Each structure stands twice: as structure tokens, then as C-alpha cells.
Amino acid sequence: MALMDHDMMERRAADITKNLYLAFVIEDEQYAVEVSSIKEIIGVVPITIVPQTERYIKGIINLRGDIIPVIDMRTRFMKPLVEYDDQTCIVVVLYQEYILGLIVDQIIGVYTLEEDAISPPPNAKLSYSNQFVKNIGRKEDGILLLMDLEKVLFT
Amino acid sequence: MADFDRESMLEMFSFEMNQLVDQLEQTIIESESGFSEDIINEVFRIMHTIKGSAAMMLFDTIATATHYAEDLFFYLREEKPTSVDYSELTDHVLACMDFVKEELIKIEEGVPVDGNPQPIVDVITKFLADLKDEGSGVGASMAAKEEQLILSQGSQALQVDDEDRTTPFGSYRFKAKIRFDEEAQMENVRAFTVYNNLKPFTLGIVCDPEDLTSDDAITAIRKSGFVITFTSDLEYSRIFDILNRSIYIRDIFLEEYTKESAEMDRLNSFDIMLKFDEGSQMENVRSYSVIHNLKPHADYILYHPSNLLEEASIDIIQSEGLHIDLVTARDYDEVYDLLSQTIYLKELLVKEKYADMDKDVIMQEEVRPIEVEQTVVASSPVAIADAPPAPAAEKADAPAASAEAAGTMKRTTSQAVISVSVSKLDQLLKLMGELVIVEAMVTQNPELEGLTLENFHREVRQLKKIIKDVQETVMTMRLVSLSGTFLKMNRIVRDMCKALNKEAVLEIIGENTEVDKNIIEHIGDPIMHIVRNSLDHGIEKPEVRAAAGKSERGRIVLEARNAGSEVWIIIEDDGAGLNKERIMEKARANGLLRKPEDEYTDREIFQFIFMPGFSTNEVVTSYSGRGVGMDVVNKNLEFVGGTVMVDSVPGVGSIFTMKIPLTLAIIEGMIINVSGAKYTVPIVSIRDSFRPNPEHLFMDPNGNEMITVRGDHYNVVRLHEFFALEGAARETHEGIMMIIENGEDAVCLFVDDLIGEQQVVVKSIPKYIKKIRGISGCTLLGNGEISLIVDVAGFFDR
Numbered sequence: 001m002a003l004m005d006h007d008m009m010e011r012r013a014a015d016i017t018k019n020l021y022l023a024f025v026i027e028d029e030q031y032a033v034e035v036s037s038i039k040e041i042i043g044v045v046p047i048t049i050v051p052q053t054e055r056y057i058k059g060i061i062n063l064r065g066d067i068i069p070v071i072d073m074r075t076r077f078m079k080p081l082v083e084y085d086d087q088t089c090i091v092v093v094l095y096q097e098y099i100l101g102l103i104v105d106q107i108i109g110v111y112t113l114e115e116d117a118i119s120p121p122p123n124a125k126l127s128y129s130n131q132f133v134k135n136i137g138r139k140e141d142g143i144l145l146l147m148d149l150e151k152v153l154f155t
Numbered sequence: 156m157a158d159f160d161r162e163s164m165l166e167m168f169s170f171e172m173n174q175l176v177d178q179l180e181q182t183i184i185e186s187e188s189g190f191s192e193d194i195i196n197e198v199f200r201i202m203h204t205i206k207g208s209a210a211m212m213l214f215d216t217i218a219t220a221t222h223y224a225e226d227l228f229f230y231l232r233e234e235k236p237t238s239v240d241y242s243e244l245t246d247h248v249l250a251c252m253d254f255v256k257e258e259l260i261k262i263e264e265g266v267p268v269d270g271n272p273q274p275i276v277d278v279i280t281k282f283l284a285d286l287k288d289e290g291s292g293v294g295a296s297m298a299a300k301e302e303q304l305i306l307s308q309g310s311q312a313l314q315v316d317d318e319d320r321t322t323p324f325g326s327y328r329f330k331a332k333i334r335f336d337e338e339a340q341m342e343n344v345r346a347f348t349v350y351n352n353l354k355p356f357t358l359g360i361v362c363d364p365e366d367l368t369s370d371d372a373i374t375a376i377r378k379s380g381f382v383i384t385f386t387s388d389l390e391y392s393r394i395f396d397i398l399n400r401s402i403y404i405r406d407i408f409l410e411e412y413t414k415e416s417a418e419m420d421r422l423n424s425f426d427i428m429l430k431f432d433e434g435s436q437m438e439n440v441r442s443y444s445v446i447h448n449l450k451p452h453a454d455y456i457l458y459h460p461s462n463l464l465e466e467a468s469i470d471i472i473q474s475e476g477l478h479i480d481l482v483t484a485r486d487y488d489e490v491y492d493l494l495s496q497t498i499y500l501k502e503l504l505v506k507e508k509y510a511d512m513d514k515d516v517i518m519q520e521e522v523r524p525i526e527v528e529q530t531v532v533a534s535s536p537v538a539i540a541d542a543p544p545a546p547a548a549e550k551a552d553a554p555a556a557s558a559e560a561a562g563t564m565k566r567t568t569s570q571a572v573i574s575v576s577v578s579k580l581d582q583l584l585k586l587m588g589e590l591v592i593v594e595a596m597v598t599q600n601p602e603l604e605g606l607t608l609e610n611f612h613r614e615v616r617q618l619k620k621i622i623k624d625v626q627e628t629v630m631t632m633r634l635v636s637l638s639g640t641f642l643k644m645n646r647i648v649r650d651m652c653k654a655l656n657k658e659a660v661l662e663i664i665g666e667n668t669e670v671d672k673n674i675i676e677h678i679g680d681p682i683m684h685i686v687r688n689s690l691d692h693g694i695e696k697p698e699v700r701a702a703a704g705k706s707e708r709g710r711i712v713l714e715a716r717n718a719g720s721e722v723w724i725i726i727e728d729d730g731a732g733l734n735k736e737r738i739m740e741k742a743r744a745n746g747l748l749r750k751p752e753d754e755y756t757d758r759e760i761f762q763f764i765f766m767p768g769f770s771t772n773e774v775v776t777s778y779s780g781r782g783v784g785m786d787v788v789n790k791n792l793e794f795v796g797g798t799v800m801v802d803s804v805p806g807v808g809s810i811f812t813m814k815i816p817l818t819l820a821i822i823e824g825m826i827i828n829v830s831g832a833k834y835t836v837p838i839v840s841i842r843d844s845f846r847p848n849p850e851h852l853f854m855d856p857n858g859n860e861m862i863t864v865r866g867d868h869y870n871v872v873r874l875h876e877f878f879a880l881e882g883a884a885r886e887t888h889e890g891i892m893m894i895i896e897n898g899e900d901a902v903c904l905f906v907d908d909l910i911g912e913q914q915v916v917v918k919s920i921p922k923y924i925k926k927i928r929g930i931s932g933c934t935l936l937g938n939g940e941i942s943l944i945v946d947v948a949g950f951f952d953r
Contacts, residue, residue, distance in 0.1 A: 048941035049832060050920070051878035052927050060921065060933065062941050065585035067933055069921045098923050153923070 021111050021137065023144050024091065024104040027079040032137060032144040035110060039092040039099065044084045061101060063092065070101035076152060078128050095149045102152075111144065113137040118146065131155075167341075168212050169263050170574045175201050176252050176259070177639060183252075184645050187245045190231070198248065199228040205255065207402030211348040217258050220272035223279045224251045227286075236286050247282055249646070251275050324480050325358040325386035328412040329394060330455055332380045334405045342376040343367045349401045350383065356397060359480070360385035361461045380408075384457045386480065412455050412482050414508075422454055424508035425490055427479040431472065435499035438472040439463045445477065445497055452493070455482035476502065577672055580633050584916060587629045588935050594622055595938045630916060634669035637715050637724075640679045641666040644686050644713055651690045659694050659709035661686075668715040670722055674815060677795045678724065681788040685726045685799075685811045686711060688764075688785060693730025693809055703806065705729065717839055718897070721797075721948065724813040733803040738763050745769065761801035765789040788813075814948075816931060824915040824934065826942060827893075828908040829874045830882035833942045835915055835934055836893065840947040842901060844893040844909060852887065862892065862903050869894060869903040872950050877929060897947045904950070917944060 020035035047059040047070055056075040060067050070090055074081055082105075090101040117138045121130065134148035179201045186194045202225040209217035224247070231239070254275050261268045333349060335342050347367050354360055363382040364372040387394060391411050398407050412424070429445070431438050443463045449456060459478040460468040483490065491505050598615045641663050648661045670678075694700075694709035701707050712727040735757065742748055742763045748755075763769055767786040792799055797815035824835035843864075851863045852871065860871040871892075875884045885907045893904045915934035920927070920943075931946035 046940065048933070048943065049880075050924060050927065050930070050943065051880060052929075053924055057924060060924070060941055062588075062935055062939050065588040065935070067918055067921055067935075067941060069923045098921075100921075100923060 019112050019114060021113055021144060021146065022091065023108040023111055023139075024089070025106040025108060026073045026077060026104055030108060030142065030144050031104075031133075031147045032111065032113075033091070033093065033147050033149065037093050037095060037149065039094050041107060042090050042092065042101075043086070044088050044090060044103070058103060061090070063101075066099070068092065068099050068101055070103055071152070072103045073152075074103075074105075077132070093149065095153060098153065100153065111137070111139050113139065113144070121145075165212070165262060167574060168208060169259055171208060172205060172217075172255070172259050175205050176255055177643065179205075180249065180252055180646050181642050183245055183248050184649050187241060187649070189241055190239070190244070192232075192235075195228055195231050199225060199232055202228060204402065207400075209255075210352075211345070211401065213351070214258065214262065214268050216268055216270045216272050217255050220251050220254050220275045223276045223283075224248060227279050227283045230283055230286065234287075236289065238289055239286065243282065247275075247279055249650070251279070324457065324459065324478070325388045327388070327390065327394075328386045328455060328457065328480060328482070329384070329391075330410045330412070331383045331385075331394075331398060332408040332410075333383070333398065334380045334408075335376065336403045336405045341373070342381070343369075343372040345401065345403050346372070346376055346381040349381065349398060349404075352401060353383065353385065353394075353397055356389050356394070357385040357387045359457050359459045359461055361457055384455065386457060422482050422484055423486060423490075425479075425481045425483070425487070426504075426506040426508055427481060427490075427494065428476045428502075428504040429479075429494065429497070429500060430476040430502040432499045432501045433473075435501075437469070438477075439466065439468045441497070441499065442468075442472055442477045445494065446479070448493065448496075449479070449481065449483075452483050452485050452490075453481055454484065456480070476504075575632075577633075580629075580672075583629055584633070587626050588916075588939075590622060591626065591935075591939070594618065633671055635672050635675050636666065637668050637670055637675065638666040640675060640682060641713055641715070643679070644682065647683060647686055648690060648711065651687065655691065656696065657690065657694050657709065658697050658707055659690060659711055662710060662712045664712065664714040665716050666713075668717060668722060670815070674722075674795050677791045678797075678813070678815060681791050681799070681813060682713070682724060682726065684785055684788050685813075686713065689726060689728040689730060689809065689811075693728040693732070695731050718814070721814045721816050721897075724815065726811040726813075727808065729808040732805040732807055732809055733761055733764070733801065734805070735760055735803075741769065742766075758800060758802070761803060764801070765799065822915060822917060822944075823912065824942075824944065825893075825912055826910040826936065827874075827891075827906045828910055829878070829906050830880045830884070832880065833910065833936065833940065834874065834906075835913075835942045835944045836895065836904070837944070837947065838912060840895045840897060842894040842896050844891055847887055847890070847892040847905070849887045864892075864894065864903070869901060871903045871905055873905040874945075875905075875907075877950075895947050895950075897951055900951045902950050904945075915942070915944070 017034070017036040021032035022035050022038055022041075023030055023032040025031075042063070045061050045063075047061055049059045050057065050069075056071050056073075058070045058072040058075070060069050072081075084103070087106040088103065089107050090103055091107075092099065092101050118135050119138075121133050121136050132148050132151045133145045134151075135146040137144040137146050179198060182194060182197055182201075190198075202221050206218050206221040206225055209215075209221065227244075227247075230236075254270060254272060258268050258270050261270070333346070335345055344367075346362070350360070350362055350367070361384045363384075364375045366372060389397075391409065395407065395409050398404075398409065412422075414424075416422075431441055435441065440463075442458070446456065446458055446463070457480040459475075460471045462468055481490070485493075487505065487507055491503075494500075494503055494505065497503075598619070603611075644663075645661055648659055651657070652659050689711050690709075694711070695703070695705075697707035700709065710729045712725070714723075714725040714727070716723050716725070738760055739752065739755070742760070743752075745766075745768075747763060747766060747769075765785045765788055769785070788799055792813060792815070795815055797813055800812045800814070801809060802812070803809035823838040825838050825841055827834050827836055845864075847862065853861055853863075855861055860873075861868050862871050873884070874880075875882075887905070890905055890907050891909055893906060893909075894901055895904050896902075913936070915936075917932045918934060919932050920930065929946055929949035930943050931949070932944045933941050934944055936942050
């Protein structure tokens, strides 16, 4: 019984978050990630620097007793660095078995993108950060670059 | 009765069993030369507990094997025979334990528990028979036969032809009330066992509380005992024996309702049968209300079918009717009136038991339904028997029973330890961390600034103290001593010595070293394989040892010690040592060499023995030579991030050193400050710390910085540079030098400040971040800040 309920809840949760994307800003561009892979969003908390790691790994944070690494998305996309302010957020994502925080400039909101509003990106990768874009989504007032977490985290 | 969820019970069972088996093995091996009375009692007690628990969980193979071993020790205890071959006895007991262990493994893996205990039973029975022949010659294996007698009688009773029965009940009527030991735990499970044991011998059995699966049942049993009402064709004493077989029983109060006892108490006995109208539906619920209405008047009530809450009983009631066996103070008319009020009643038959035939009244008429307010209780457990008698009355009624129960059911183990799942401990640890952080947030809240809060601060101190105590307790809860793992090796050494005709003693040092639970699980096998290897390949035969001028008896030392952020497990033997040439030869043959042969150091050569399939032993024995064992060492150690190192001198012996990091353990740490970041250095690796005099520093030709401390020279590691940290570095005379050591190596670590000592929980760095040299993990400080833990070993293996 309990098992079935759990499955059902999972399925329901998947249904609810289907087609939902969380949009955020990194420098001038609006990026988005599937809501289903987002655990939570927190403000900037003290980050402990870990020496001798990739430059974009900003360090580790204490998320209620769990230690999770955080990636500075500006560094990752080779954008100029700015001071963190009260708009800066850490988007905590769950990708495969990894839990990580992504530091972004600002959260815009959650959008529903139906399948026909999503199209593949152009083949030519003109800028460095373009290689991290999986698809392009269209919303009423512009476009969202759908981020490829696999590429962001593992290339 | 609903099927029991056995999972959690199994877990507890195998935990208990493994502990008992270990304890027994230990006891036995320590006393191989001769069994004192205490030891015999101890073994008997453990065997008895294993048998009882196994029988409770219906693992008959284990129960059977240990039953005979128990018999054997019963004889030893009672008869105290003088000419016992203790060595042989030890073999038999260990064989029996091996069997139990095998079965336990099957249980844990969830495969059918299908071992054959017969060989063990045969051997033990023969051993016992021989003992008895040598002794007084009293008839052999009486106890064993007796047990079988009981069992066979039980099954015979079941085959009694019940064609001539007028009721579905047995000849004797009983009500048993059982109380369990206070430390028994899981009373409902124990009760279920009693129920299950008894059931095959009964005809009609009802228990109270009825639903044993609920937690309420535990409370109810603790409060008023476990009451079973049943009939059986077995006599009082047999039934008592059967009940008494279960473990953890404090007392049994078994009452039989006979004609005589009924007359004495002025009670009347009735056989009742009733049927409901066709189409009345839910006959089980109707029956339930009938029983429920009768209960307040009944001294004893048993009904068939007994599982009224299940729909299956509907069919039975429809075809056979509801049978009730009732003992009550009410007379015939009163009972009849009570029952005839039942609605939808089609047929009612009330027969007074023990009464003369002419007084029998058989009613078979259309009973007019009477509208009576019915209490239909659907879900709450049925309380079948009336309120249990007061304990005083109980004692007076059955003094013999109580005395007997107390005599046989003496329990000596008290439950000082409980098993808790590791995930719960993890959770607790995490919550603890949060509590500490929140505490700091509250007590150092900026809004409090500038206020005079004398009382507040006093309470805060108290709160902090308590939180600190709780934190320390939580941290130590995860630690497990290595003694269990170490002591197991005694058995291996003993067995192998016997099999290989060698002599060796195992010396154990530092077995109380505590290691995190997760690590213990992974180092048991490596230790075992190395010990085996030492005995098989290392220790020579006594005559060879004597010829070489060594004592005939070999010596293996198993030692554990804390060394910095590692636990070292050292296994040393005074055997022949490793044969470097043979290993090299074999490595060459297997194509394992990766560089010119003369460049291999001794340690590198010895590492080959940990390669899969590498054995220099020509003969495969039952212990080693297949080349699997040592391979496991490496694999398991890699899993916990440990290493193994071998030193060996031909003719003198070998030393295996396993270094295991304390990945999940708790360490005493010194919190230090480097360029504003807080790092933690394990206190055990700090030898000294001081403010350096710049004059004592010098450079070697390669540009390595060195320092002279009291005539010794050390390499200097400036943590700021080592980690390439941003921010300004301290001047030498403003900082602190710490001499840190890793085994025999030492290095001088230059840091900015020492902040303080603290017990810290080692957490691993998230695996997304690759391994960093010089960092072994991280920890949360009291204020929620993360501090990286310095890996002392990282400074040495450049």
C-alpha cells in the first residue's frame, strides 16, 4: 500500500512540474532549468573556499547539515564577475545523484513551456556559453535558453 | 490472524543471533583446555537462547541443531562427567555454530533456510551417548527422546478422528494467561510465537488482544498479559510444556475448565450453536455482536470459527453455524434469553454440558426476531475473555505453574544494548548540527544587542551546556569498538592451527579502538585474509621452527591504533617472511612488471601479493592458495579509502599495516586559521606547536624550506602556499609552527593562528569535487561554518 502511494505521489509530482521551467538571469541572458530537477532556491550563504579545484567551483556550503558544492555560473560561462547582492540566488539542483548549487544573478520566475514552444538551438556555437544551451524556449516576452545541466556540470 | 511483517523482526533476530554466536565461539575457544562449570552454564544458556529464538522465528534447522547441543550441555551441567574430550567437544560446538552461521547468512540473504542439521545432530548425539556410556550408563539421550515424544503426541492428537464430535472443540478447555519478561521487547511478536506454537495442538483458539500486529497490542500485553482461550485434546501438563517452550516468558497461568472445577465454582457449561437467516448477510459481524453480548457474562468463552473479523468465516457460519463453548455463572434460561434476542436468528441450540441427558433441551424453532439495539463493533480488537484475575488470585490458583515457570524460564541476559539503524543515527547527527546552528542564531541574535539581559544569558549558558552534552553523546553513538572483529580471529587461528598442524598464539592489542560503524563492516574480511595468510604461509610447522631456533609456537600480533586521521591495523607474525624471489618470479610470469626489475623496492614487490589470482602456494589448501583472499584485502580497503603495506624479513616475519582513514568518524580537532579560512587539524597528529624564530629557518639547495627544532630538522609546509590561498600571508614571526606527524614522518606546518580544540564530525567532501591533496574531509563548526580537515598524510607522499 505504502509503496503504491509513494509511487503515485511521485507521479503526481512529476505531472505537476511537467513543462515547468525556472528562469533566471546570468549576466544579460535569461536561462531556464526544468523545475523537476530543482530542489530549492536559497539566498547567498557563506561559502567555504575549497583549494585546488576548478575555478568555477566557488566552494562548499552548509545546507542544513548537508555539504553541497556551489558553482558560480558567471565564472562557468566566463562572464565578468560582480559582487553578490540581495538579488543573487543559489539554485539547488539535483542532477543524477549529485546535489549542487548554481549561483545566478537573479530569479525571474516559473514559466510553462509547451513542447511546441521549445526548439533546438542553432548549430553554430557563437559564444562560449552557447554550448551549455540544450534548447530554446519561447515565452510571451522573449526567449529562454534551456540549460544543459550535463554540460554545465561535467564538461 | 494477519500474516506478520517479519522484516524488522528478522533484522533484530539476525543481530541478536550473530552476537550470541560470536559470544559463544569466544567462550568456547577460551576454554578449550577444560570447561569450568560457569562456562558450561554459559554455553548452555546461549544454546538455549539461540534455540528458543530460532524456534520463535520458525527456523527449525537452527532450532534442531542447537537443541541437541543444548542437550549435550544439559548433561554436562547435570552429571558433571569427568572424562570429557574437551577438544572434541569444542569441535562439535564450533561445527554447530558454523551451521547456525550458514543458516543465518541464508536468512540475511533471504534465500530458503534449508540446511540439513542431521550430521551435526548425529555427531552430537553419538558424543553424548558415548559420554553417558562412560559415565553412569544411564539410558542414552533421554532428553532428546522425550522431546520427540511430545512432538509426536502432539501430531497424533491432531489426527484424532473428529467424526464423533458434536462440537468443533477439543476435550479439554483451557484459558492461559502469559506474562513476558520486562526486557522481552516486542511482546506482540513473542505472543504471536506462543500462539503459533500452540495452535497445531488446539481445536479452536482465540487470543486477546486479537490483533497482534498493532502497537496497541504491545501495551495491552504488558498491562494485562496475553490471554489465549482454546480447547485441545492434550492434557494440562502437555499444554503447559508447550507454552513453556517459548522464551522470555515470566509466568504462565494456565487454567483448565473441567466439570469438577465448574461445579466447584457453581458455573454452568454450555455448548451453543446458532445459525442466521439466509440472506441476513455479514454473518461474521452478527456473530461478533453475539459474542460481544455474551462476554460480560462469561467466565470462559470460545467460539468457532474464531477469526470472525475475516470474511472467510462467513461461509463457515452459513454452513456449520456459529459454535460457542461457554462457561458462565448464568443458568440455562438466562443464557437462552440472552441469545434469543439476536436478530435474524434462524436456529438456536443451547446444550448444557455435563448435564443429564433428560435435561438436554434442543430447540429448533423459528425464533421471532426481536429488535434490540445492537452494538456492532467492527474494528476494535475483540476482548474475548473477561477481565483477567488479579495477580494475587493468580498465584493462589496455580502455584505449581508459577513455580515451574520461574524455574525453567530464568533469564540471565539483560538487554543493555539495542540495535538502531545507521540511517537514524545519520539523521540524528544532521539534526544535531542544525540545532547548534539555530542555537547560535538565537543567542547571538543582532536584535539582542545592547540589551541588558542577565537572566537570559544565564539560561543561554545552561542551554549551551545541554546542547553540547547532547552533541557529544550523539557523536559517540556511531562508534563501534574493533573488539568484535578482532576476537573473531581467535577462532580462525585455532581452526587453522588444528587443520595445518601448526602452533600459534594470537595476541590482540588495542581492540578497544573505536571506528565508525561503516568502516568496521569493510575491514573484517581484510583482517581475516591477512591472518589466514600469515598462518598458512608465514608461520612454519613446529619442527621447522625448532630447527630454525625459534620457539615451536608461532606468534601473531593483531594490533589497532589511532594514528592521526587514520586507524592503523597491524598484523605481525614471526614466521618465515615473504619470499621476494618467488613473488618476483610469479609477477614476471604473470606479466605484472611495469619497470626494470632492479627498480622495484621491497614494498613494491610485496604489493604484488594483493593482485587478483596471485598465489605462490603450489598446493591449494582449504584456507589459501587459490589466490582470492589477498585480492579482497585491496578491494575492501579501496572502498573505504585505505591502503595496505607489507614489510617482511626472511626468517624473521612479516608485518602487514592497513591504514584506514576515519572518513565518517569523529575526531578531536584543532581549529586553525589560515588567511581567514578555518581549517581543522586532527589533534592526534599534532606533536607540538610554537611561535617560530625566523633564524631557525633555512633553505636546502632544492629550495625546500627547513626548520631546526631542538636539534631536529623538519620540512616546512606553509599551508597558505600549499593550498594557494588568496589573501596576504603572515610574516614568519607572527604565525605558528605546528609539528605534525604521520606515523614516523613529521613535518612542520605553518599557520596563522590556533583558534581552539573541538570534537568534530568528519564529513566527506561532496564527490562532485575531485580528491584534493591535503584535504581529507570537512566538518561543521558550532556556528554552522564549514571547516576543511587537513589530511596530514597528504604532506608526505609527494
